[in-house]
Structures are given as structure tokens and as C-alpha cells.
Amino acid sequence: MSFLLHGLLYGAVVGSVLLTVTAWAVWFERKFSARMQSRLGPTIVGPVGLLQPIADALKLMQKETIFPDNADRFLFRAAPPFMVVFSLATAAVVPFGPDMIAADLDIGVLYILALAGLMLFPVWIGGWASNNKFALLAAMRGIAQGVSYELPLVLSALVPVVLAGSMSLSVIVSFQAEHGWFIVWPPGPGLIAFGIFFVASLAETNRIPFDIPEAESELVAGVTTEYTGMKFGFFYLAEYLHTLVSAAVAAALFFGGWHGPWVSGLHWFVLKTLVLFVSIFWIRWTLVRFRADQLMRLCWKWLVPISLVVLMAAAVAVQLGEGR
Amino acid sequence: MIHIDPASELGTLLRERFGAEDFPKDAAPLVSPERHVELARVLAEEHGYRVFLYVAASHWPVVAPNPKKEGDTGDPEHYEIAYALRRPGPNTDVAHWRVRVDVGHSVPSLVPLFAGADWQEREQYDLVGVVFEGHPDLRRLMMPEDWEGHPLRRDYAIDTACPPWR
């Protein structure tokens, strides 16, 4: 019973905090990109446009929901909520602080990766149900990309698992608190694995330079071409949530999570997540996108082999360390 | 003003091989419609005029004979199609010539020689109504497919009512 209560309480707290943070992450990205592009960004709603996310949400809610002709209405409606649920559910196993974790699963990493795989389904469902060629092409690209990049994502995420000897994120973080962050120790595998994990996360979350499923200059708006109002808003929200959670997971896996010099705690975790989050934005607003086949080439010819090698190296390092 | 010197290389070619007699001061020489594809080929292959510039057709309505002028027979309704090719590079030059056909007759198309003539001829067909014989895909280019008339003809009034837009 207490387990259920704990889950509900933490779930509510984490969910609402994350949603709020995501809303202002959108504001932050708009402001950040604006300044990067010599613009002002949102200025009108609230001081320095801080209330802009609320205005956006209100606007989206007021908009009419349009169903395309011959669209599969049930699936069309079903896709957006799934997106949000899956990306929120990922956050359940992220350790925000020493004891701040909604559900300390033994298979935390596996759970995250499984949910990342599930995220492909709403994309495909939405693209198929829209009865739009652009959405269909985008959905097919999304599936191909998601399935391919799952591999380097899993392989690189296994490196910390092997090093820490556990699949639980909280154990991985505590291990790093004891033995040093994986990004610096052992030198090499952690850093390369982080690089691959980061790139694969960019691809999983459809961020530039890997945003071909929603490549708006080619495919209008990709899967969301036919979505309007809050249905589109859900996709949009889920995208940001997914990015935020990916940054948080990367921070936990490779940067020691809540551990930091002087006083460990939530603040370190937030700081690390934010740095990763901002660098994702920074990359997004700088680069152009790959083409679908180049993206696959990068994945299968470079990321997968390298991550395999790094995984082996990590295993060897652990074996050598055992004798110590 | 477009003027081709009859003594120039181009003028000699036109005069000797393509039977151009008149070299007006303010227009390109006329070449017969039967010979003009051959002219374009010779210009492109032997003289380096390889950049396709333009096709410009114009419509000339009937001119009644002037009774005051002796021997004036007037002018039947006809099309005048001006062509131009360019020789690229530092010694660039433009070869202009005109083809004249009566309404109802067609002009041999330049598309087999110049891919660029494709859309230009379609445009002239669309806007002026000249039919280019041998064009692989002579459809309207600018106007809607079901448009009536050819807007750039002189007898097409500028305030012709436009059908309701689809």
C-alpha cells in the first residue's frame, strides 16, 4: 500500500514539475535561439515574455481540431496522448537526488530504453492515421531512424551499466559518487560512450541534425502535418519532455547525476541536465540536417561499431579492475 | 537595336547558307521556317552558339492594303517568332533571327536541339498561340489548362473577362 502511495505521490510531483519545467524550457529555447539569431524573442506576454508558454497553451487549446478526410479518427486521436505518456513515464526512474526517485527499478536503464522504443509507435500511428503522404513519409523515416538509433543508444547506455554492475539508475549514480564520474573515469570508454549516447539521443528525440522525420522544409511538418490545436501541442510537448528526460538520463548515466563537489544534491542534477539541454538547443540552432541515407550510414557504419568496441573496452576494464 | 551585319561571320552564314536577303537596321534577318532548325543546329555545333536565350513570338493582325499607296498589298495575319542563341565565354555574341509564318501554320520546334526551348515554346504557344511542330509536350505553361484564347495576341482585349477561378 505504501508503495502505491509513494508511487502516486512522487509520480504527481515529478509529472507536474516536469511539465512546468518543459513549458518554460520552450520559453527558454525561444529566447535563447532569438538572441542567437540577433532577434529579441518573446517580449510582450509578461516580463521578458515569461508568460509566453501559458499564452501558447491557451492558444493551442482554443484551436479547432481538424480531422482530415478519410483519417482513422480513433488512431488519430490516440497518438498524441501516447507520446506525452511515454515521455513522462521515462522520468519515473530518473534519480533527481540521493533519495528523490519515483520508482527505483532494478532495471531502470532497460525501462528507459524500452520506453524510447515505444515512442516510435505514436509517431507511426499518427503518421498513418493522418492519411497524408507527407505524414506517412515522415512516419516511415521516423521508424527507420528510431529503430536504427536504438542500437547505438542501447550499446552506449550499457557502458555505464557494465562499469557500475547494475541496471538501476540510482545504483549507477551512487557508484559514480564513489568512484568518479564515468565521463572522466575510466578514461576513454565513458567519454566516447557519452558522445554516442548524446548523438543517438539527438536522433531518438528527432533533434537537428537528425530531425528528418519532421523535416519541415521537405515534409511540411512531418507527422504533425495534419494535427491542429492541442493534439499538435501534445506532440510538441512530448518532444520537449523527451529531450529534457534524455538530458537528465545522460546526466545520470555519465555525469554522476546528483553527485557533485561540495554539497551533492538536486541542484547538481538540475545544473548538469540544463547544461546538456542547452547544448542540445545550441546544436539544434546551428546545424543543418542530414539526409535519411546519410543518417543511416552514420549510424550503422560509425556509431554501432564504435559503441560495440567501447562496450568491449568497458568490459575489459571491469575485468581488470576486479583483480584489484 | 538588333542588327546583324551582313559582312560579319554570322551574316555571311545567314546570307550564303540560309538565304537571308534582308538585313534590316533595326531587326534580325528573316529565315524560312523550313530552314531554321538547321540554322540553329549549325550555329550550335559549328559556331559555338550553345546557350539558348529566348523564343519571342508576336502576333500581327491583318493589315488592309493602303489604297493610296501604289502596289501595297497589305499584310495577312501572321506570327513573327524571334529566336536568339548565345555563344558563351569571353568572345560572347548573340545570334538573332526571325521566322515568319502565317496564322494556321506551325513552326518546327527547337526542342530536339535545345532542351531549354521546351518551356519557352510552351510559353509562346500558351500566350500567343503559335503551334510548334515536333514539340514533345505542347501544353499551356502559364495560363490554366482550360483557358480560352491566347492572351498576348493583339486581338485579345486586356479587359477580357476572366472565368471564375477554380
Place this chain on the structure above:
Amino acid sequence: MGYVLDSLRSMGVTMRNLFRAPTTVEFPKVKRPRSDRYRASFALLHDEHGEELCIGCLACERICPSAIITVVQAPKRESAVTGKKRGWCADLTLDLNACIYCELCVQVCPTDAIIMVRTPEQPAFEREGLFLSMAKLYENEKLLEPSWGTGTKLLEMQDPKRGAEEAPKKPAPAAVQPTPADASGSTSEGSA
């Protein structure tokens, strides 16, 4: 690896731009300065004695490429100031909906009566708002800032004989005016 280095170089560029001052302004609050010659809307002018300059000569109506100016001539009568007979304009309307801001009407005006104004952003909520009646045109004279160009100045600037002699003693032949107009405008402006 090449991708990473290239991306870092590109990211360096965007980071450098992050610290450059923004070029956009918060529009309704801040307005960018407009040049002297900026042309935005139209106005009809009075001379210094308060008499309408427009003589209803139809020059602007005839030159307008999009045919948006309509002039209704009034019968000739004496001017209250000079006492000479001159033409009058009964009505002049200008439809900004189709205006292409070519400044030709200003250039051809023999009396510098019609000018353009440089106060930017003259939006309207309905099409009628962009339809300038004669009353509105005379109102613009008082409310809005005039642009540099007038018929005299433009013709003087384009005079083919300009610069041939240093100081033109008599006004350019094309710029002979039936009524005294803005004479101070004929300076040698523009010779940089």
C-alpha cells in the same frame, strides 16, 4: 570526427552571435529611423497663402501606371492671391490599395501639389481606410511628415544639363511652374 569539428566551428559562430546586440526592435514601441526620401503615403499641399496648389491638370492621373488616381477638374477661376486665372481641382482621390509607390505622380506634378509623406506605417483596418479622398490628402499635409521628393526637386536632380555649368542661373526648362511653389527646394542636394 569531421562532423564534430565542423559542428563545433559552426557552434562557435552561433555562440559569437549570441553576444551581439539584437537587430530587431520591439516594433510598436521603437521605430527604426527612416530616410529622408522614404515614401509611404501621399499628401496634397497648400501654398504659403493657404491656397490649394493642385490645378487639376490630370498629369498624375495620366502617368499613374496602376491608374489609381482620379482627378475631377473644376472650372478655371481667379486665384485669391495672385488674381490670375488658374485651374482648380474639384476632387482628387488616390487608392492606396493598388499603389505601387513609384513616385511618378510626384515627379510629373507641375505645381508640386502632390507629394509623398515619409511617416511610415499607415495601416488601415478596412479597404476604405486605404482610399485617400481629397480631404484625407489635405489632412495628411498637416498630420504627416513630408518626404524629400517634390516635382521640382526630382526634375532638377534629373536635369540632363545638371553639372554642366556650376550654378544654374535660371530654373530648368522642364520645371517651369504656373504658380510659385516651394522654391527653396531647388538646391544642389545630392551631389556627393
Place this chain on the structure above:
Amino acid sequence: MSVELTAQRRADPYLDLEDYDPEADLMVLNVGPQHPSTHGVFRMKLYLDGEVIVKAVPYVGYLHRGVEKLCEKLTYTQVTPIVDKNDYVSPMMNEQAINMAFEDLLGVEVPRRARWLRTVLAELQRIASHLLWLGTFTLDLGGAIGGGSTLFLYCFRERELVLDIFEELTGCRFHYNTHTIGGNRHDITPGWAKMVHEAISVIEARTHEYEAMVTRNGIYADRTRGIGVIDAGLAMELGLTGPALRGSGVDHDLRRDAPYHAYDEVEVRVQTEAAGDCMARALVRIREMRESVRIVREMVDGVPEGPICGHRPIKLATQTKIKAGQAYACLESPRGELGTFVIAGGGSGTACPYRLKIRPPSLHALAAVPYIMPGHMVSDAVAILGSLDPILGEADR
């Protein structure tokens, strides 16, 4: 890779799909006329085998405004502001091209000051136009919410400087109507040359930044190298001119080869690239931008004294009368050879042209689409279209 092999072959624009593969289940994708990357209202029908384009059928005419018919009804003096709207990215060029044709018919000598001024304006316009091209091309590659829009806005930021220069001179940012038969309508103001110097030094310095973000970027190179290859023969046959022709290795530039304005008094270094792909066209344009900066810097201080108009200034709509004659005047616009073919006289009286034909470089560039697109992917279609730099206002007229 099979995609690359098929791209090298010249595609058949009239391909019968039955010949391709009677069994193939091709997907027809309608790109445009409302699509983010068709640069206006261009439409192409793409027949897709998977994501590979089998056949591309382009449609133009959505922006057809009947300019040529309109010009037959307007007098010679009224035409200039109308043709301004053709190539709305480089309006100066339209005005100059049409007035050059009329000057040729009239035999009017343009004063030296006006010729210099026209040269400077043309080069500034070229910078502005290439900047806009670079921005929109990167936008096609990089997306509206991504790196593409960043470079797009950088380019627009610098383009504003050029537009400010034009505003200072002519009073308008876009549709200037600053050229007239025989010269210019607006003379330069006292601070103008300084303004130009400031603007071009900023643009020159920032060109390095653009290069770091585009041509020296691996992802950008991957998207543009070997894509949309036009060999020199096809380019010439199609009537491609300007950067698209020079990107295919043909050393041809009207500014050097058939000097107009004051180009005979200044050195123009023609930029060529042999590859003929999107990257080659991009490199040519970026180098041309630098070259234009150099030309402007050399010329803007030395604008000679004298009148700016060699013909009677416009006072009457019907004042310019041309009895008869045909003329073709052309200049090197940022997109290629922008020509004007005029038949004067005829049955339309002496004040209006009988037939006026504008030779738009963009139309010829778009005509290349069915030849180069097959064999590429949908993503490349956008890149190819962007690299051709079509302006639909000019193509459709």
C-alpha cells in the same frame, strides 16, 4: 550507391512511367504550390519509388500576372515600376534591363555618372540577392526551426544594411523605380558613400562566418556535393545562365564578356566551379558576393560628377516615342542573363511597346528540374530547387 549512379545519367523529362517499371507502385507526391521550400508558388509532381524520385513534373504559372500584356498597354515611361515586381529579390536589375532596352531603341547615351551609379547599385543588389539566396538555401537544408533559420536570419540581418542603402538613395526598400530612360532618377546623398562602405565591410567580415556554417561544414557538404549535377552541355542547352552556368564550369559572365553600364572600367573576376552540383553553385555565389563587395568598394568613391539622366526627365506619360525597331538588352542579374526583347512601333502607336518579352533566368533554371531531379531523394529535391535560386515572380511574370 544506386542513387548516385542514376543521378549522373541525364534523365528523360518525358519518361513514360510504364517504361520505368509497369509493376512499380509509385507514390505521387505533390510538392507545392503551398509548400515551405518551393520558393513561392512553384509546384512539382514527384513520382516516388520509395523515397527516390523517378520523374519530376514541374508546373509554373501560379504567379502569372500578365506583365508582358500589361507592358503593351503602358507607355515606355510607365513600364519601369511595373517590371520592378518581376524578380522581387533584385528589383534594380529588372529596372536596368528594361531601361537598357529602351535606351538602345532610342539611341540615348547614359551619362557616365549614371552608369557608375547603376553599376554600384547592381553590385549592391547582387550582394543582397545572394544573401537572400544563401539564407533560403540553408533554410531548405536546415529547417525553419533549426540551423537553417539561424543562417537565414543572419543573412537577412546583413541584407537589411543593403536595403537601408537603397532606402537612403531612392526612398524605397524594394520597389525603387529609381531608373528611368537615359539614367537614374535619384542622385546620391552626401553620406551615402560612407554608408555603403560601412555596410560592405560588415558583410565582408560576416561572409567568413557564413562559410564556417555552410560550405566548410561537413553536413552541409554531404547534402550538396554530387547533388543535382548539371553538366556544362545540359546547362547551356537549357539556357541556364549566371551562377548556375558558372557552377557547371562555363566561364561566362556578361559583366566581363559584354560589358554594360561601367563594367568596362572595372575588373570583374569571373568565378567558376567545375563540379556542377549544388555545392558548386553555392560556392560560386558566395565568391561572387565577395567579388561584388570588392567592385562596390572600388567604385563607390569614384562616382564621376555630372548629370544622372541623359534623357528628358519624365514629365508626361507619352513623352517617349519610339517609331519602330526591335532591341534586345541583357545584363547579368544575380540569377543569370536577364534580357528584354522589345518590338517597338507596329500597330500600337509610338508610345507603347508592341511586344515586350522578358527573358527570365529563373524560368530556364526551373526548366532544369525534370532533367536533374530523377534519381535523387525527396530531401535532395529541396536542395536542388534551392540551389537553382528560382524567383517565381520572374519565372511566371
